[in-house]
Amino acid sequence: MTFFEPIIDRLRVESFRGFRDAREFDLSAAAVVITGPNGTGKTSFFDALQWGLLGSLERLESLRARRNVEHVVNQYRLGRKASVEIDLSLPSGPVTVRRTGDQGGSTLELRRTGETSLFGDEAEAELRRMLLPHSELTLESALTTSGLMQQDVMRRVLEAKPADRYRQLSTVLGLGALEDFEDAARSVAKQASEREKNARAERARLASALNQAQDRSEAAKARLAARAQVAAVREETLDILAAAPPGISVSRDGLTLEGPEDVRLVATAFGNAVDRVESALTLTRRAAQLRDGLGDAPTEEELTNVQAEVARTESARDAAEAARGVAQGQLNAARLAAADVAKLAALAVPMLSDDCPVCGQRIDRDHVERELRERAEATGTILDLEKTFVDLANDFSRAAAAATAALEVRDSAEQQAERWRHVRSADLAAEAAVSALVAELKVAKFDRYDVKSFVGVADPGLEYFRRARRALLDLLETFDRQSDQGAVERADAEIRSLETALASAEQQLAAESSRSKKLQALSEQTLEARVEVTEGRLRSIQPLVANIFQRLDPHPAFKTVEFELDTYYRKGTTSPLVIDEVENISADPLLIFSTSQANIVALSYFIAMSLSAGDRGLPFLLLDDPVQSMDDVNVLGFADLCRHLRLRRQLIVSTHERRFSSLLERKLAPRDAGSRTKIIRFTGWDRSGPTVEEHFVEAQLLEDPIRLVHLAG
Amino acid sequence: MNSESPYGRSDDDLLRIAKTVLSEQGFQVESVSGSVDLILAENSYFVVAVAAMNTTRDLILAEPVAFEALAERIGSAALGPKKWDTYLVLLTQEKSAEDDDVTRDLYSINYDTSRLRRIAHTGVDPTPEAVGHALAPFVAPATSATSAAQTDALDSLLRVLITRGVDGQLAQRAITAFEQGASLDDVL
Numbered sequence: 001m002t003f004f005e006p007i008i009d010r011l012r013v014e015s016f017r018g019f020r021d022a023r024e025f026d027l028s029a030a031a032v033v034i035t036g037p038n039g040t041g042k043t044s045f046f047d048a049l050q051w052g053l054l055g056s057l058e059r060l061e062s063l064r065a066r067r068n069v070e071h072v073v074n075q076y077r078l079g080r081k082a083s084v085e086i087d088l089s090l091p092s093g094p095v096t097v098r099r100t101g102d103q104g105g106s107t108l109e110l111r112r113t114g115e116t117s118l119f120g121d122e123a124e125a126e127l128r129r130m131l132l133p134h135s136e137l138t139l140e141s142a143l144t145t146s147g148l149m150q151q152d153v154m155r156r157v158l159e160a161k162p163a164d165r166y167r168q169l170s171t172v173l174g175l176g177a178l179e180d181f182e183d184a185a186r187s188v189a190k191q192a193s194e195r196e197k198n199a200r201a202e203r204a205r206l207a208s209a210l211n212q213a214q215d216r217s218e219a220a221k222a223r224l225a226a227r228a229q230v231a232a233v234r235e236e237t238l239d240i241l242a243a244a245p246p247g248i249s250v251s252r253d254g255l256t257l258e259g260p261e262d263v264r265l266v267a268t269a270f271g272n273a274v275d276r277v278e279s280a281l282t283l284t285r286r287a288a289q290l291r292d293g294l295g296d297a298p299t300e301e302e303l304t305n306v307q308a309e310v311a312r313t314e315s316a317r318d319a320a321e322a323a324r325g326v327a328q329g330q331l332n333a334a335r336l337a338a339a340d341v342a343k344l345a346a347l348a349v350p351m352l353s354d355d356c357p358v359c360g361q362r363i364d365r366d367h368v369e370r371e372l373r374e375r376a377e378a379t380g381t382i383l384d385l386e387k388t389f390v391d392l393a394n395d396f397s398r399a400a401a402a403a404t405a406a407l408e409v410r411d412s413a414e415q416q417a418e419r420w421r422h423v424r425s426a427d428l429a430a431e432a433a434v435s436a437l438v439a440e441l442k443v444a445k446f447d448r449y450d451v452k453s454f455v456g457v458a459d460p461g462l463e464y465f466r467r468a469r470r471a472l473l474d475l476l477e478t479f480d481r482q483s484d485q486g487a488v489e490r491a492d493a494e495i496r497s498l499e500t501a502l503a504s505a506e507q508q509l510a511a512e513s514s515r516s517k518k519l520q521a522l523s524e525q526t527l528e529a530r531v532e533v534t535e536g537r538l539r540s541i542q543p544l545v546a547n548i549f550q551r552l553d554p555h556p557a558f559k560t561v562e563f564e565l566d567t568y569y570r571k572g573t574t575s576p577l578v579i580d581e582v583e584n585i586s587a588d589p590l591l592i593f594s595t596s597q598a599n600i601v602a603l604s605y606f607i608a609m610s611l612s613a614g615d616r617g618l619p620f621l622l623l624d625d626p627v628q629s630m631d632d633v634n635v636l637g638f639a640d641l642c643r644h645l646r647l648r649r650q651l652i653v654s655t656h657e658r659r660f661s662s663l664l665e666r667k668l669a670p671r672d673a674g675s676r677t678k679i680i681r682f683t684g685w686d687r688s689g690p691t692v693e694e695h696f697v698e699a700q701l702l703e704d705p706i707r708l709v710h711l712a713g
Numbered sequence: 714m715n716s717e718s719p720y721g722r723s724d725d726d727l728l729r730i731a732k733t734v735l736s737e738q739g740f741q742v743e744s745v746s747g748s749v750d751l752i753l754a755e756n757s758y759f760v761v762a763v764a765a766m767n768t769t770r771d772l773i774l775a776e777p778v779a780f781e782a783l784a785e786r787i788g789s790a791a792l793g794p795k796k797w798d799t800y801l802v803l804l805t806q807e808k809s810a811e812d813d814d815v816t817r818d819l820y821s822i823n824y825d826t827s828r829l830r831r832i833a834h835t836g837v838d839p840t841p842e843a844v845g846h847a848l849a850p851f852v853a854p855a856t857s858a859t860s861a862a863q864t865d866a867l868d869s870l871l872r873v874l875i876t877r878g879v880d881g882q883l884a885q886r887a888i889t890a891f892e893q894g895a896s897l898d899d900v901l
Contacts, residue, residue, distance in 0.1 A: 175866045181891050188897040519901060522879055529873035544854060551849045556820050582808050611854055632826050640850040643758060666797060671757045700794045705757040706741040708790045712753050
């Protein structure tokens with residue numbers, strides 16, 4: 001029986017977690033059993049190995065974020081650096097790694113005899129390379145999934161999300177690259193699909209452009225066929241231009257209608273002539289309208305006379321008004337005096353006796369009062385004054401009427417004078433517009449430029465200019481026939497170019513479509529193939545997991561464990577299942593197993609991962625208290641399994657159960673001289689750190705290794 | 714061929730396979746006839762006695778007989794430390810019934826750790842794999858020849874892609890480019 005050569009020879013710990021003082025462990029054995037009650041430093045021992053190799057403690061990682069919690073340095077050595085030194089015995093020779101640091105960080109030093117020490121990242125990389133020479137796994141990944149199983153991270157594999165567990169499993173199985181390749185294939189297929197889409201859009205754009213060019217060509221050709229010949233239209237136009245009405249002359253020599261630009265210029269000039277003549281004609285017509293029915297214009301003398309009459313009548317009216325005012329005043333005063341007399345008479349009436357003392361007749365007081373009042377008001381003075389006032393009021397009315405009449409005459413005269421001013425202004429404008437035609441008309445001349453002559457020739461002239469402009473525009477359209485020809489040629493050239501481009505785009509599209517189809521198939525098939533490869537790999541490890549599980553035999557019915565592989569949203573997932581093969585029932589172990597039974601599933605998985613990795617895995621297996629809460633038969637099964645494990649890996653296993661440590665000591669006792677088993681007993685703990693007893697297990701050499709069978713034989 | 718005994722019929726097929734499996738694991742093996750036929754196997758760590766019966770009921774009945782026979786042999790031999798590593802393994806091809814009494818009986822056989830360990834397995838197919846599985850504690854755990862350590866994942870993927878109808882050249886170019894860290898878009 002060949003035992004695995006120990007890899008971890010020695011461990012030296014100082015100021016690290018439970019270790020205050022320096023402590024050295026000799027681990028140079030194929031199997032090392034760490035034993036002792038809880039709280040004596042066993043887990044710190046495994047922490048030291050993990051921290052020494054990785055520089056982190058996965059189970060305490062959550063403490064790293066807490067600034068004031070130092071979880072690396074021993075609490076009696078705060079302020080100093082923790083130190084863990086590991087001597088490794090590797091095929092390439094002995095190596096010592098030493099890590100110093102605290103929760104804030106650490107530095108690794110790697111020493112080889114006769115070589116310069118490596119530090120930091122260089123040392124970390126070299127350590128990984130030495131321990132995992134045939135694997136792409138990180139040291140952390142290898143250690144946490146198949147190197148070191150600690151009690152409180154034991155069930156993490158089971159409790160992980162299916163996708164995380166799948167990644168973990170894929171990585172350990174060396175399949176991490178598959179998912180990366182699948183991502184790359186999916187990405188390139190997506191890019192190819194995008195290119196195909198772009199090529200399709202370009203082809204559609206070119207096809208549309210080709211259709212438009214073909215439409216343009218057809219339309220230009222149709223126009224070309226429908227247009228008259230330029231020369232004939234030009235002659236017609238020149239004839240029209242020559243047919244100027246009397247009073248207007250056009251020089252044919254000055255008119256050039258050779259090209260469309262010439263025609264455009266002449267057409268513009270005739271258009272301008274239309275505008276100018278129309279404008280001048282409008283002004284002359286307005287002046288004529290203003291004069292129409294206006295009568296004669298008042299002279300200056302007439303205006304002066306009417307103004308003098310106005311002044312005279314207003315003066316007379318004012319004088320009459322003043323005289324009437326004086327008479328009014330006098331009349332009012334007389335009426336006030338008479339009223340006073342009447343009041344006095346009225347006051348005297350009550351004092352009269354009932355009968356007249358003279359005639360003895362009855363006195364009617366009301367009658368007396370009325371009589372008195374009438375007599376007081378009808379005195380001669382008042383009557384004269386009233387007559388005077390009425391005469392003066394009549395005088396005023398007459399004077400006022402005369403003044404009003406004089407004003408109306410004056411206003412009428414002034415309005416007439418104003419209208420005449422407008423007429424003269426319009427005449428001037430019309431004359432100016434007509435005179436300006438001399439300079440403004442470039443293509444024709446009037447015989448005379450006075451308004452009267454102009455009015456006589458303007459209407460036929462306007463008609464002529466309009467006709468000429470229309471003819472010129474027709475000629476221009478005819479010239480467009482030439483541009484239609486150019487348009488046809490241009491469109492045909494564009495069509496040829498687009499046809500070439502479209503053919504190229506068709507080829508490009510065909511190529512991109514073919515490429516996209518192939519890459520899409522590659523991407524889709526990669527997903528399926530990745531699942532198939534992973535399933536194959538998983539199937540290859542499955543018997544080992546089941547084998548380990550059955551050795552530990554935690555459940556009377558569910559005796560097989562498997563990992564179910566699935567693809568969910570294009571991502572792989574893995575879920576553990578335990579199976580009762582007799583009843584053909586499978587279930588999630590976390591749902592039906594006790595904690596210890598579920599731990600056995602995790603332990604089976606972990607050990608299978610380690611063994612299946614072969615020489616790609618870590619050369620040691622560190623198990624911190626793997627049998628806690630296990631039944632005796634499970635413990636016995638695990639102890640027997642340890643006999644096999646130490647043949648494949650250096651085995652370092654701890655337990656707090658004395659019975660199990662005794663069992664392991666017995667089961668792992670060497671039975672030949674070629675192997676060693678070490679017992680490290682943590683007997684207690686004080687402030688300096690754990691108290692430890694160490695010894696190598698005495699070999700149980702058998703004189704007659706095969707005794708019973710020989711006896712039976 | 715099955716041999717008759719007062720406690721039922723032994724399953725000679727299972728015994729023969731168990732003998733082969735244990736021999737291949739380096740055990741010295743001997744067949745022992747008696748009230749219950751046994752395969753007796755021994756190496757420097759273990760003493761294993763294997764009994765195989767036709768039915769689960771026979772297995773339960775044969776267990777105390779085989780146990781006594783093995784105990785007697787141990788007592789008469791100076792096994793030294795191996796006396797703590799002696800196992801009686803009881804096998805049957807019959808699948809364990811739903812009978813609760815049988816389940817209880819099997820449980821008490823497997824979980825009784827007094828004197829020497831007994832392991833009862835039902836539903837053991839007459840194949841080296843199934844028997845090897847039942848004898849797992851004495852057999853080194855084997856890793857598959859096609860496990861992760863043996864083949865490159867991308868090589869496996871390439872083979873599967875080609876069998877699934879993907880253009881071989883395309884798949885090869887893609888995987889080569891991926892391995893070289895090149896952009897697939899540039900290469901394909």
